[in-house]
Amino acid sequence: MIELNSNIPAGPVEQKWDKHRFDMKLVNPANKRKYDVIVVGAGLAGASAAATMAELGYNVSCFVFHDSPRRAHSIAAQGGINAAKNYQNDGDSVQRLFYDTVKGGDFRAREANVYRLAQVSVNIIDQCVAQGVPFAREYGGLLANRSFGGAQVSRTFYARGQTGQQLLLGAYQALERQIALGKVKMHTHAEMLDVVVVDGRARGIVVRNLLTGEVTAHSADAVVLATGGYGNVFFLSTNAMYANVTAAWRAHKKGAAFANPCYTQIHPTCIPVSGEHQSKLTLMSESLRNDGRVWVPKKQGDNRAPSQIPESERDYFLERKYPSFGNLAPRDIASRAAKEACDDGRGVGPGGLGVYLDFAESIKRLGQKTISERYGNLFDMYQRITDENPYQLPMRIYPAVHYTMGGTWVDYNLMSTVPGLHVIGEANFSDHGANRLGASALMQGLADGYFVLPYTIGNYLAGVKPEKVDVTTHPAFTDAVRAVKAQGEQLLNIKGKRTVDSFHKELGKIMWDKCGMARSREGLQEALVEIPKLREEFWRNVNVPGSGASLNQSLEKAGRVADYLELGELMCRDALHREESCGGHFRVEYQEDGEAKRNDEEFAYVAAWEWTGDGQPQRLHKEPLVYENVKMATRSYK
Amino acid sequence: MRLTLHVWRQSGPNTAGKLETYPMDGVEADMSFLEMFDMLNDKLTLEGKEPIAFAHDCREGICGSCNMMISGQAHGPWKGATTCQLHMRAFKDGDEIWVEPWRAKAFPMVKDLVVDRSAFDRIIQAGGYVSVNTGGARDANEILIGKEVVDESMDAAACIGCGACVAACPNASASLFTGAKITHLGLLPQGQPERDRRALAMVEQMDIEGFGHCTLTGECQEACPKEISIDVIKRMNRDYAVAAVRYVEPKETAGAG
Ligand SMILES: Cc1cc2nc3c(=O)[nH]c(=O)nc-3n(C[C@H](O)[C@H](O)[C@H](O)COP(=O)(O)OP(=O)(O)OC[C@H]3O[C@@H](n4cnc5c(N)ncnc54)[C@H](O)[C@@H]3O)c2cc1C
Ligand code: FES
Numbered sequence: 001m002i003e004l005n006s007n008i009p010a011g012p013v014e015q016k017w018d019k020h021r022f023d024m025k026l027v028n029p030a031n032k033r034k035y036d037v038i039v040v041g042a043g044l045a046g047a048s049a050a051a052t053m054a055e056l057g058y059n060v061s062c063f064v065f066h067d068s069p070r071r072a073h074s075i076a077a078q079g080g081i082n083a084a085k086n087y088q089n090d091g092d093s094v095q096r097l098f099y100d101t102v103k104g105g106d107f108r109a110r111e112a113n114v115y116r117l118a119q120v121s122v123n124i125i126d127q128c129v130a131q132g133v134p135f136a137r138e139y140g141g142l143l144a145n146r147s148f149g150g151a152q153v154s155r156t157f158y159a160r161g162q163t164g165q166q167l168l169l170g171a172y173q174a175l176e177r178q179i180a181l182g183k184v185k186m187h188t189h190a191e192m193l194d195v196v197v198v199d200g201r202a203r204g205i206v207v208r209n210l211l212t213g214e215v216t217a218h219s220a221d222a223v224v225l226a227t228g229g230y231g232n233v234f235f236l237s238t239n240a241m242y243a244n245v246t247a248a249w250r251a252h253k254k255g256a257a258f259a260n261p262c263y264t265q266i267h268p269t270c271i272p273v274s275g276e277h278q279s280k281l282t283l284m285s286e287s288l289r290n291d292g293r294v295w296v297p298k299k300q301g302d303n304r305a306p307s308q309i310p311e312s313e314r315d316y317f318l319e320r321k322y323p324s325f326g327n328l329a330p331r332d333i334a335s336r337a338a339k340e341a342c343d344d345g346r347g348v349g350p351g352g353l354g355v356y357l358d359f360a361e362s363i364k365r366l367g368q369k370t371i372s373e374r375y376g377n378l379f380d381m382y383q384r385i386t387d388e389n390p391y392q393l394p395m396r397i398y399p400a401v402h403y404t405m406g407g408t409w410v411d412y413n414l415m416s417t418v419p420g421l422h423v424i425g426e427a428n429f430s431d432h433g434a435n436r437l438g439a440s441a442l443m444q445g446l447a448d449g450y451f452v453l454p455y456t457i458g459n460y461l462a463g464v465k466p467e468k469v470d471v472t473t474h475p476a477f478t479d480a481v482r483a484v485k486a487q488g489e490q491l492l493n494i495k496g497k498r499t500v501d502s503f504h505k506e507l508g509k510i511m512w513d514k515c516g517m518a519r520s521r522e523g524l525q526e527a528l529v530e531i532p533k534l535r536e537e538f539w540r541n542v543n544v545p546g547s548g549a550s551l552n553q554s555l556e557k558a559g560r561v562a563d564y565l566e567l568g569e570l571m572c573r574d575a576l577h578r579e580e581s582c583g584g585h586f587r588v589e590y591q592e593d594g595e596a597k598r599n600d601e602e603f604a605y606v607a608a609w610e611w612t613g614d615g616q617p618q619r620l621h622k623e624p625l626v627y628e629n630v631k632m633a634t635r636s637y638k
Numbered sequence: 639m640r641l642t643l644h645v646w647r648q649s650g651p652n653t654a655g656k657l658e659t660y661p662m663d664g665v666e667a668d669m670s671f672l673e674m675f676d677m678l679n680d681k682l683t684l685e686g687k688e689p690i691a692f693a694h695d696c697r698e699g700i701c702g703s704c705n706m707m708i709s710g711q712a713h714g715p716w717k718g719a720t721t722c723q724l725h726m727r728a729f730k731d732g733d734e735i736w737v738e739p740w741r742a743k744a745f746p747m748v749k750d751l752v753v754d755r756s757a758f759d760r761i762i763q764a765g766g767y768v769s770v771n772t773g774g775a776r777d778a779n780e781i782l783i784g785k786e787v788v789d790e791s792m793d794a795a796a797c798i799g800c801g802a803c804v805a806a807c808p809n810a811s812a813s814l815f816t817g818a819k820i821t822h823l824g825l826l827p828q829g830q831p832e833r834d835r836r837a838l839a840m841v842e843q844m845d846i847e848g849f850g851h852c853t854l855t856g857e858c859q860e861a862c863p864k865e866i867s868i869d870v871i872k873r874m875n876r877d878y879a880v881a882a883v884r885y886v887e888p889k890e891t892a893g894a895g
């Protein structure tokens with residue numbers, strides 16, 4: 001049975017990280033090259049970690065299923081990255097970013113981690129600028145900032161609407177430099193399908209080459225997963241099509257506890273679904289809420305054109321309900337308010353599943369040129385998809401699945417319950433509690449990769465001897481390779497009647513209806529019957545064409561959907577057991593005046609689930625959350 | 639709407655390929671071009687045939703994965719858009735559409751519409767970075783950069799590495815891609831120390847990879863989904879020429895101290 005030990009250093013929260021850095025064991029510089037480290041994933045978290053560890057002298061191998069590290073899902077992040085620089089002199093500080101993040105997460109994050117995140121946030125901006133990331137600037141040459149939801153200060157750094165792209169290219173270039181220097185061995189088109197555990201420690205991975213189908217094993221002294229989030233379990237989400245849970249899930253089955261799986265973020269401003277053919281949803285960055293006003297008609301079923309609806313007949317519901325944060329209320333709250341308006345029959349557009357995000361007033365106040373400078377690429381994107389011009393008509397938006405706060409459980413050192421297996425970026429559960437604030441995922445990914453893991457992994461490695469394992473003969477490796485090959489063959493041999501996507505869509509619909517924006521005991525119980533049934537049918541009736549010996553995108557997808565069919569069930573079980581509402585987890589039974597009602601007495605803990613075998617329910621472990629610095633209070637944005 | 643698709647099918651790098659014809663029915667104007675391919679692939683799967691391999695991921699024009707030559711145009715008829723951003727309302731009932739992979743010696747064939755673009759990574763490896771290790775960077779606001787400069791740099795940095803420029807170029811040159819990186823870094827103060835070295839190494843790598851020479855035909859900037867201007871190539875040529883004259887490899891000084 002696993003044991004949770006968060007390993008939070010003693011002492012006041014402001015001193016924990018500094019003290020820990022001093023207390024941690026160091027690996028002698030000359031010895032670092034004797035240690036092999038495997039990094040799976042090269043998004044913001046993986047690329048920054050791989051590059052930094054290589055700079056420090058470790059022998060790094062990096063694996064991605066993409067054709068290039070530059071294609072990771074991080075590339076799509078639009079709005080920005082937070083840092084407590086206080087360049088705007090508006091009262092920001094490490095303390096305030098810490099406080100906002102703990103409160104934004106609805107008191108379900110670990111204080112010590114969040115404080116460290118706020119501390120290193122300032123170094124991230126320095127590092128990225130040194131790499132040549134072209135953050136937006138003022139005329140005088142200083143860095144510009146914008147505001148994001150859940151904060152009353154302006155601390156978000158951005159590069160037009162392409163912040164993720166520019167940050168990832170910075171990390172990617174640092175990584176390519178280490179590849180050129182021979183310090184990182186890069187494996188592209190390489191999908192990790194298992195973690196190998198030897199004598200209780202993570203000692204390697206099994207990988208399938210997506211072009212040739214070859215399955216190989218790789219050993220190391222430590223393994224790092226930086227494999228991103230699992231929002232695509234819902235089929236429709238803002239995530240890139242290939243983002244998936246497989247790496248984290250296979251690690252879960254090898255002993256890594258999975259924490260808070262039900263904490264998913266539904267982003268309020270996405271382009272609504274247009275039809276059955278829809279393959280993914282497109283985000284309209286939260287930064288738009290700086291200048292756009294959200295509204296619906298006051299009257300139900302009012303289908304006049306927006307310009308025909310006079311001011312007095314509009315309900316600017318965020319401004320009305322949350323006067324002090326207005327349109328910049330946090331995501332979970334803004335999404336729920338939009339859903340409420342639509343459920344009340346006041347939604348706009350096809351099926352009444354939409355609300356307006358209106359720029360008319362800002363365009364009047366600031367001029368079209370300024371608005372186009374700020375958001376031009378987003379407006380273009382919107383127009384291409386919807387064929388409507390947002391300079392003239394308000395945008396129509398609706399909430400969509402966007403981010404997963406849950407993930408692999410890690411301790412303060414970012415190590416999972418499997419010694420040697422570290423997990424960083426969106427793949428871990430660590431810093432955002434039950435709701436992530438905008439522009440904080442990029443911050444966390446780079447904090448983990450540049451400034452936290454490269455230290456903490458040294459502490460682990462200093463305690464183990466560098467030693468090679470022969471992957472061709474060691475039974476842990478040969479068994480794992482055999483199992484991976486067998487699964488591929490099994491999928492190809494079913495030759496059933498339904499496509500992989502049809503299963504994925506059906507699962508997604510169950511998840512969205514029953515484990516989405518509002519969850520009920522009844523719905524979750526139904527889902528817990530439906531998902532195992534669907535999984536059973538999948539393994540009997542899926543049709544995976546082609547062979548395993550070349551590029552086969554259906555086979556890749558089938559393996560990922562097989563994992564979603566297990567993850568989905570765990571998410572519902574987690575959501576059912578958490579009999580409270582907090583952040584993105586809204587249980588209809590637990591509310592007060594339409595706002596989430598937390599239950600700190602019984603649920604102020606991290607739920608970490610342990611795999612106990614195929615077809616068995618996972619075992620729940622609890623890590624209590626202790627708040628010594630921020631007083632637990634009902635979250636209010638009114 | 640009804641359409642006729644002619645799609646390049648090739649089972650692997652060493653086999654012969656050919657265009658296959660697929661009649662399509664029920665295509666909706668709101669679908670993206672790739673959603674139409676999803677529809678076709680679903681149909682092929684259910685008919686027991688192998689679906690068409692194509693590269694894609696973000697489906698919002700930023701990852702640079704998707705790459706289709708659509709009736710002779712890289713990424714199709716919409717200006718400033720990738721294949722995944724193209725929507726079917728760009729076409730009308732009865733249209734015939736030809737879909738082929740990027741074709742260039744430096745982009746070897748993988749399967750169907752998928753080609754290998756790893757040459758781009760190696761061009762970046764040659765020098766498309768600023769050599770700074772993590773830690774020790776000075777405060778970000780100590781480096782002042784005028785808004786105009788950073789905006790121009792960002793215009794070039796917007797490159798998504800899709801390779802449309804190569805596919806559209808009659809010489810299959812990678813100059814727009816390489817010039818974009820040289821311009822992004824070369825405009826910024828942080829990029830100055832390595833500017834000469836970078837230009838020489840990246841241009842040389844471009845040749846090693848087998849990309850063609852640029853004759854400034856301008857097809858690349860027409861095809862570029864990020865509308866990167868051919869000015870970046872002029873800048874690259876200038877940086878290269880200057881560096882070729884003045885750059886001297888630093889002497890090995892190990893042990894000198
Ligand atoms: C549209 C959009 C906009 C966003 N905007 C913002 C924003 O403005 N600000 C903000 O802070 N956050 C934003 N986010 C969230 C943020 O982008 C992500 O949380 C973050 O980029 C995740 O980074 P990562 O490094 O953890 O993972 P990813 O970038 O998802 O990278 C995962 C990596 O793992 C690899 N991988 C995964 N599984 C395997 C496997 N089995 N084998 C091999 N390789 C594997 C992939 O190849 C990839 O390299 C946005 C998200 C979306 C969807
Ligand atoms: S799929 Fe990412 S750019 Fe088209």
